[in-house]
Amino acid sequence: MLQLILFSTLNGVLYGMLLFMMASGLTLIFSMMGVLNFAHASFYMIGAYFGFEISRRIGFWPGFIIAPLLVGVVGALIERYGLRRVHKFGHVAELLFTFGLAFVIEELVNMFWGKLPVDYQVPPSLDFVAFTLFDTTYPAYRMFMLATAIAMFAFLIIVLKRTRVGLIIQAALTHPNMVAMLGHDVPTVFMMVFGVGAALAGLAGVIAGPALVTQPSMAALLGPILFVVIVVGGLGSLGGAFAASLLIGLVQTFAVAINGSLVDLIGPTANTIFGELGNVTLAQIAPLLPYLMLVLVLIFKPTGLFGNRET
Amino acid sequence: MRKLTLGVCMAALLAAGAASAQETVKLGYIDPLSGGGASVGEGGLKTFNWIADEINAQGGLLGKKIEILPLDDKTNPQEAVVQAQKAIDAGARFITQGNGSSVAAALSDFVTKFNDRNPGKEVLFFNYAAVDDALTNDKCSFWHFRWDANSSIKMAAVTNYLKTQSSVKKVYLINQDYSFGQGVKKLAREMLKAKRPDVEIVGDELHPLLKITDFAPYIAKIKASGADSIITGNWGQDMALLLKAAADAGLQANWYTYYAGGAGGPTAIKQTGLAGKVHDIVEGDSNTAAEAAQKTEVEFRKKNNISIWYPRAFNEMRMFAKAVKEANSLDPKAVAAKLEGMTADVFDGGTGTMRKDDHQFFQDMYVRSFGPLTAGQKFDEENTGWGWTVKGKVLAADTNVPTTCKMERP
Amino acid sequence: MSQSLRTFLGFVLFAAALAVAPLVFSSGLAITMMSLMGVMVIFALSYNMLLGQTGLLSFGHAVYYGLGGFCAAHAMNYIARNKFGVPLPAIPLVGAAAGLFFGAIFGVVSTRRAGTVFSMISLGIGELVAALAGIQRSFFGGEDGIATNRVKLAPFFGYKFGPQVQVYYLIAAWCLICVVLMYALTRTPFGRMCNAVRDNPERAEFVGYSTQRVRFQAFMLSAMFAGVAGALAAINFELMNSQAIGAGTSGQVLLMTFVGGIGHFFGPIIGAVLITFLQISLSDITKAWMLYFGLLFILVVMFAPGGIAGWLSLHTPLLRGGRILNLAPSYALAAIPLAAVVVGGIALVEMAHHMLVEAASDGSKMHLFKIAIDGASPVAWIVALALFFGGAFGLKLVWPRIDDAWGEAQATGEKA
Structure with missing residues (x-):
């Protein structure tokens, strides 16, 4: 049991940090530009594929550096030549643009790398067992993922709190019009934020690619969960995104570990009240819990857990 | 203007359909050719085209050439029904499909109703890969024939094999939470109880279909349970991700799967390095196949860059040709009458029978494991350098599961 | 020529086109395709009641389409089993009732706010219901879905609706009714209030309307028409399965409506016809059809945000x-x-x-x-x-x- 709790916690935190690497960029983009970027998880996927392509040619470590930068450039270009054009048509058009973009990116990935998972391998330097506990091994690569995510989090905090750019971004989060009036080049800031957000998602993809499977559906699998994270955490709140990422990571992981159903909880009466649903175990509905949280949070606190703005 | 363009497009489309309606026997191939399932669907299409060429080279069906009509169903039952209509419009009286039991159920239902309402224009449905038991039990239809072993047959084969493996003590079941996965779970429980009452089922898990990105939590549970063997019907990414998480956590159990050999499966197993641990259950194996089949395998790989995933497709098409010849007719009703109860040679050697009661094909099954090629083995998979080794052969007679089908014959 | 006469003539032409179409395009595929187009026209128009007219962007509209379809399929099976004398053409009313019912339930929680909150709740509800479809098997029939047989119902003036062309006319009739109703709705004070809530909610509140209530009513009515479309789909395919209720279908109706044009009443009609046609035919011509779909969508968003209808109305x-x-x-x-x-x-x-x-x-x-x-x-x-x-x-x-x-x-x- 202890073993289960320990490993579930580790896995939950890791999954949560991975979510946060993407959610942080998404929430920044949303709060500054008002765009719910449906293609954000696609940048994560592109990151994984770029990482794979570079790692099989040059090596994992060059890919670790270059791939996120490339994804950032791709993101910035998309903002500059696509999104900015659509900006004048309003937020719905922008959102739909990213919706179509996600579609196109998935198809392009299908075309270039095929529909089957690609063989993106853990680098040999990290391919060992980090520790063994109750005879379950924990791979070093997962520790590396965790470390990267924490480093990125620290980096983000420092940039936002200690640099001038960070100040502008923070100001733009809450008072976008005021910032523009102060004479800052808001379009360029937008482009940079979009690029950096894409690069962060790309970084998440590069490190998640070898651990999870690199395949064309990886974006579609994570996309909606990201929205849950940033909405539950509170739109525009980085701290909220962090808390919600960890919360959802842990909830999903622990729900899987628990085999209880309503019948187990309150006895056979559950069947008379809920019918078949009485027999459904918590593990079965684990991936649903985030959406349930989303709906409940929005009903009772539309600003999200830590946010203070609705749109 | 728009209506006009649309009209022209439609007319062109329909005209194109009419122009190609020469004297061929058309077989509608309805499977995913785009989207996530496309890699499997494309592989199937290559297989059927290959077999059609083979039969055409031998004179075709009653002197007419077989033509495969590829139709994309996007793994959606409603879309599949539209595509079946398309096939019928183009003159096809025979359709084949394999990916997705829900699609197969929809097609079987559609064909049955269509034949009922359009006497004299009957259509026959050949199923080469959808394994849901219901299709040859309570949902059985005279117009549906299945060449793939259904879920019960596969589980009967696996459990018969486990009878010979006394080292198996603790079994963990993990399956996708939908009707197929639940079926596997139920069958495993029943058949293990009957054949290996001493085996303890230490865990039984249903997880959401194609929604899990990291199976580490599930693997943690399996490890905690102390299982030595795992039975799973998982396929696609749910199989690949599961094995990956198992390898990461250092889980050294044996895997008994339905679909580890599916497209992308061998690559995933090779990545995990679980040599000799992952088993699958199939109707044919290239490394132990008869000489003629091995020759076909070599040529097939050379042309198509994939191995033969569907020996049963060969069985299907060759028996189709045989039935047409025996009936001396291309009428689907006459062909169906000949297929019922037919015994024929199967692709890898030996014979199999199409059971008359439920239109389910029975043949010997093989349990294999995946690992580095050993001396004398010719075929690896997906260029991994690893290949399948047959661990046990289960005779057709030992998988003769009962059926509840009450066939309504026209 | 007065505005109302022109509108009337427009509908007469639409009805005539619906009636004549199967005579012009008489192949089985064409009739199947046109039946589906009729269903999608209703579905897309119902979606535009939210997006175009009330300014609510929903990511879960398939919920009402799907639930309408499932209820209709169950109703058909129940009626056939008990030999009730209800004919097939009445079944879409079941879909309408189901859509209205679930629209009311989910509308209460989701229409309290507009904008992003509404969109996200609709996304969450959509995912929840889609997932529930895999769990609540007796109602949704697992991934096999609920099959039904439309000819088992009582004949309607001698028609048993076995042949597809009869089903086409059934769908066409319902399509005409729904299009006329939905058009009429845009002309009522309620329809105008929807536009006001979309364009300027503060002012709508100020003149004494509850924006929340207007949104709720629009949401329910939209769900009702989506339910009719779902019921017609169940009749057409004689099968309803969980894919019809999922995010894919919700995305599809968004695509149709937007490409057709959300700013005009007839925009979604064009979108539904065009996209359905492309969906069925494009996959025969090219294997990269999904890529073209995505590109088409992006191009429309970038260069013709008013959709095809917006471009046409320029002229x-x-x-x-x-x-x-x-x-x-x-x-x-x-x-x-x-x-x-x-x-x-x-x-x-x-x-x-x-x-x-x-x-x-x-x-x-x-x-x-x-x-x-x-x-x-x-x-x-x-x-x-x-x-x-x-x-x-x-x-x-x-x-x-x-x-x-x-x-x-x-x-x-x-x-x-």
């Missing part, structure tokens, strides 16, 4: 002023680079697709527009690239002319 004042021909020279001039861009773009996509996906097993030789080319030859690529970028450059050059021509034609049109 109505000109048509009325008899000035439409003034545009002809500019259009003719633009047609050349446009054709070059389209041909070049298609060539690039097809060649790339062939070289990346099929060349490994089929070789680099391929056919494009019935011309044999070699995907490995640089000449083909240079030609395609030249066509594409040359065309794009040309379009950029002639675009100001078209813009001017539009402006000029519009100005003179107004004067006239």
Whole structure:
């Protein structure tokens, strides 16, 4: 049991940090530009594929550096030549643009790398067992993922709190019009934020690619969960995104570990009240819990857990 | 203007359909050719085209050439029904499909109703890969024939094999939470109880279909349970991700799967390095196949860059040709009458029978494991350098599961 | 000619087109396709009641379409089993009731706010219901879905609805009824209030309307029509399965509505017809059809945010002023680079697709527009690239002319 709790916690935190690497960029983009970027998880996927392509040619470590930068450039270009054009048509058009973009990116990935998972391998330097506990091994690569995510989090905090750019971004989060009036080049800031957000998602993809499977559906699998994270955490709140990422990571992981159903909880009466649903175990509905949280949070606190703005 | 363009497009489309309606026997191939399932669907299409060429080279069906009509169903039952209509419009009286039991159920239902309402224009449905038991039990239809072993047959084969493996003590079941996965779970429980009452089922898990990105939590549970063997019907990414998480956590159990050999499966197993641990259950194996089949395998790989995933497709098409010849007719009703109860040679050697009661094909099954090629083995998979080794052969007679089908014959 | 007479004539023409279509396109596929178009027209129009008219962007509209369909399928099975004398044409009423019911339940929680909160709740509800479909098997029938048999119901004036063409006329009749009803709704004070809530909620509140209540009512009515569409789909396919309730279907209706144009009542009709046609036929022509779909969507968002209907309606004042021909020279001039861009773009996509996906097993030789080319030859690529970028450059050059021509034609049109 202890073993289960320990490993579930580790896995939950890791999954949560991975979510946060993407959610942080998404929430920044949303709060500054008002765009719910449906293609954000696609940048994560592109990151994984770029990482794979570079790692099989040059090596994992060059890919670790270059791939996120490339994804950032791709993101910035998309903002500059696509999104900015659509900006004048309003937020719905922008959102739909990213919706179509996600579609196109998935198809392009299908075309270039095929529909089957690609063989993106853990680098040999990290391919060992980090520790063994109750005879379950924990791979070093997962520790590396965790470390990267924490480093990125620290980096983000420092940039936002200690640099001038960070100040502008923070100001733009809450008072976008005021910032523009102060004479800052808001379009360029937008482009940079979009690029950096894409690069962060790309970084998440590069490190998640070898651990999870690199395949064309990886974006579609994570996309909606990201929205849950940033909405539950509170739109525009980085701290909220962090808390919600960890919360959802842990909830999903622990729900899987628990085999209880309503019948187990309150006895056979559950069947008379809920019918078949009485027999459904918590593990079965684990991936649903985030959406349930989303709906409940929005009903009772539309600003999200830590946010203070609705749109 | 728009209506006009649309009209022209439609007319062109329909005209194109009419122009190609020469004297061929058309077989509608309805499977995913785009989207996530496309890699499997494309592989199937290559297989059927290959077999059609083979039969055409031998004179075709009653002197007419077989033509495969590829139709994309996007793994959606409603879309599949539209595509079946398309096939019928183009003159096809025979359709084949394999990916997705829900699609197969929809097609079987559609064909049955269509034949009922359009006497004299009957259509026959050949199923080469959808394994849901219901299709040859309570949902059985005279117009549906299945060449793939259904879920019960596969589980009967696996459990018969486990009878010979006394080292198996603790079994963990993990399956996708939908009707197929639940079926596997139920069958495993029943058949293990009957054949290996001493085996303890230490865990039984249903997880959401194609929604899990990291199976580490599930693997943690399996490890905690102390299982030595795992039975799973998982396929696609749910199989690949599961094995990956198992390898990461250092889980050294044996895997008994339905679909580890599916497209992308061998690559995933090779990545995990679980040599000799992952088993699958199939109707044919290239490394132990008869000489003629091995020759076909070599040529097939050379042309198509994939191995033969569907020996049963060969069985299907060759028996189709045989039935047409025996009936001396291309009428689907006459062909169906000949297929019922037919015994024929199967692709890898030996014979199999199409059971008359439920239109389910029975043949010997093989349990294999995946690992580095050993001396004398010719075929690896997906260029991994690893290949399948047959661990046990289960005779057709030992998988003769009962059926509840009450066939309504026209 | 007065506005109302023109509208009336428009509907008469629409009805006539519906009636005549199966005589013109009589193949089985065409009738199946047109039946589906009829269903989708209702579905897309119901979606536009939210998006276009009330300004609510939903990501879960398939919930009401699907639930309407499932309830209809169950109702059909129940009626057939108990031999009730209810004929098939009445079944869409079941779908309507189901849509209304679930619209009311989910509407209460989701329409309290507009904007992003509404969108996100609709996304969450959509995912929840779709997932529930996999768990609550007795109602949703697992992934096999609920099959039904439409001919088992009581005959309707002797019709048993076995042949597809009879089903087509059933769908066409319902389609006409729903289109007329939904159009009429936009003309009522309620319809106007929806627009007011979309454009200026503060002011709507100020004049004494509860925006929340208007949103709720619009949501329920929209769900009701979606339920009718779902029921018709259940009749058409004789099968309802969980895919119809999922995010894919929700995305599809958004695509149809937006490509058709959300700013005009008839926009979603065009979108539904066009997208359904493309969905069924495009996969026969090219394997990269999903890529074209995505590109089409992006191009519409970028260059014609009003959709096809928005672009068409640019021309109505000109048509009325008899000035439409003034545009002809500019259009003719633009047609050349446009054709070059389209041909070049298609060539690039097809060649790339062939070289990346099929060349490994089929070789680099391929056919494009019935011309044999070699995907490995640089000449083909240079030609395609030249066509594409040359065309794009040309379009950029002639675009100001078209813009001017539009402006000029519009100005003179107004004067006239």
